[in-house]
Amino acid sequence: MEFGLSQEQIMLQDMTNKYLAEQVSLERVRKVVSSEISDEEIWQELTELGIPGLMIPEANGGVGLGALDAAVIAECLAYHVTPSAFLSSAVMAPVALIAAGKDELLAAIAAGEQRVGIAFGETIGARREAGIAVIGSVLSGKCLFVLDSQADHYLIADKDKNLYLVAASAQGLQRNNLTTVDKTRTTCELVLDQVEAEVISNDPAVYTRSLDLGRVMQAADTLGAAQSMLDQSVVYAKQREQFNRVIASFQAVKHMCADMVANLEPCRSLVWYAAHAMDQVPEEARLMACHTKAHLSEVGKAVAKTATEVHGGMGFTDLVGLHYWFKRIGANRQLLGSPELLRNEAAKIQGFV
Amino acid sequence: MDLSFGIEYTNFREEVKGFIDQHQDKQPSATTESMTAIEWQKLLIDNGYHSRTIPKEYGGFGAEPDIIKSRIIAEEFSRARINTGLGGQGISMLVPVLLEMGSEEQKQQFIRSTIGGEMVWCQGYSEPGAGSDLASLTTKAELDGDEWVINGQKIWTSTAQLADWIFCLVRTEPEASKHQGISFLLFDMKTQGIEVRPLVDMTGSANFNEVFFTDVRVPKDQIVGKRGQGWQVANAILGHERGSLAPPEAAKSRLEGVIRLMQSETIGGEKVIDNPVFRDRLMSIQGRVLAMQFNDMRLFSARINKGQSAGMAGIIVKLMGTELRHELEALAIDAMGEIGLSYEDNPYIRGEGSWQYLYMYFLGLIIGGGTSQIQKNIISERGLGMPKEPKVDAK
Incomplete structure (x- = not known):
């Protein structure tokens, strides 16, 4: 019986903290926040540590680790207020993409080439300004407080918990940054006007x-x-x-x-x-x-x-x-x-x- | 993360369950069929379910220490709501100290009769002028020939009215610094010159007493450790006491009680649990209980896997556990409204008055055994390395 982190997890934690302490200083965080540099620069460095592909299977070029390993990384990233797309691209999106067998996109995430934002607002305490209408696989409406305003794709949930994938460049999709108090991670609104989406999951x-x-x-x-x-x-x-x-x-x-x-x-x-x-x-x-x-x-x-x-x-x-x-x-x-x-x-x- | 105990322990758990199935009808109760508390205690010791690691020569079961087995026993007895045998300060605090620091004669003389329930103890530590600052205690013992002569007063002495003997801190070296001048004595409560006065507390019960000593004469050799070592001995036991004041398993079991209460009590015809405000408070408390439960598992794991760090998980338990229980009992009272005020002989009382009683009793535990404020000093000084408050020169 052992309740706690394994030796490997403690090593992962030490290694990540050491790296972040050296590379992600508060000065550098300030530069990202003031848009002097892009958070993509840090994301590329994290790719060298395997962080975007942490939960992506090895067959797709990821590291294939579990939720506790990811929690260790999340704690390290926040300890250093690291700007990153970890929550959306490395944790939440892969769950659905693995279930849907999106091997190429998973490999691209693990390689740091693509980022996938998360738009689940429709199902969690949706506010009056938001709302998505779905006809077949065509989406119209508005998603608020979508995670990652720099992503290449977005995973959108409708009110029945179906999941859709749309490209940030899709026709009819407009993306507007939403400034929040926390500038270490970005959010945006997606305004969709009859955007053709790919159905990723009908399984709640x-x-x-x-x-x-x-x-x-x-x-x-x-x-x-x-x-x-x-x-x-x-x-x-x-x-x-x-x-x-x-x-x-x-x-x-x-x-x-x-x-x-x-x-x-x-x-x-x-x-x-x-x-x-x-x-x-x-x-x-x-x-x-x-x-x-x-x-x-x-x-x-x-x-x-x-x-x-x-x-x-x-x-x-x-x-x-x-x-x-x-x-x-x-x-x-x-x-x-x-x-x-x-x-x-x-x-x-x-x-x- | 590995939460399994392995096959050896699975088998052991089955053994414990088997014992419970076979003997649970005999546990002490009001019926004539049942065993007395002393007979039940003997049955538990003989089967290794009490005093498990105390050597056979002192009346224990004599097993190798194995905290997983001890935990399994505790879990299964708690699940089946079976009497776990005798407790009290003699068994939980004095016996561990005697095993570590007592002389061979003291071990022979006291351990068997204490764990067997024939000898009940009380603890003489706190004094009217020595509470949080326990080391400033002034009850003095002076050597006169082959006897200590004790004069002074103790307070907060639980079970003093029932106790056969007392383990007591007294000042024997008035010239030494306050921590070096204390000794740890054992003596018979029937000795001439001892007066016990019950101290009724806010619950209406006399959970504690005041004990007065006037020229109480005690044989010189009834001392544990050497003269002036009493503070170290006392600290060893206090460490033992603090962790056990608010075990998370008990909090979990009381929480289940609050849930049942909120499912059965109604306000204006509506079940309390259907009221969103009460439900939110319940869920909030449940989250805190879960946090303390897993904190306890981390501590337990660190004990079995030596070398694994428990960080600050241990040092915060007394503070957090007692505060949580106080609030948990308070939620049940609020959920009952006016009914929650019922006490003693009120015919509308719920849970035999335990919610009000424990709400108040846990306020006592927040204060006793090192107040919450003393706990915060310990956490910040020992845990975080923050400096002590500068000393004010003694008058």
């Missing part, structure tokens, strides 16, 4: 697995971002002096840090088990995905606030840049289902609704 289970896997990865992303904010807070508190003492010696500051640890540490085990369940305990996978993303969203929100406060006025500045993590945690909370929606779904899964 494919959609559901893709969504659940995405939710677990967002929870892992929040874990990494929150851990970074906690670590930065402790370092800062040990350096910053007021009243002739480091502020880390004040009980008020210590208790804020202790609260962050106490809330965040059990989250690690929760994320590990939820990822494990995706591959090994299918009967618990859906419930775990909902609970894990909901719980991490709540803890993440509290850590993001507390860590900013520990930094005092500096935490509020752009100079320190803590806000990149704050906003990433905020985005993870809303995308693919807010905590209230997820808890309602958890209740439904257990037959309480």
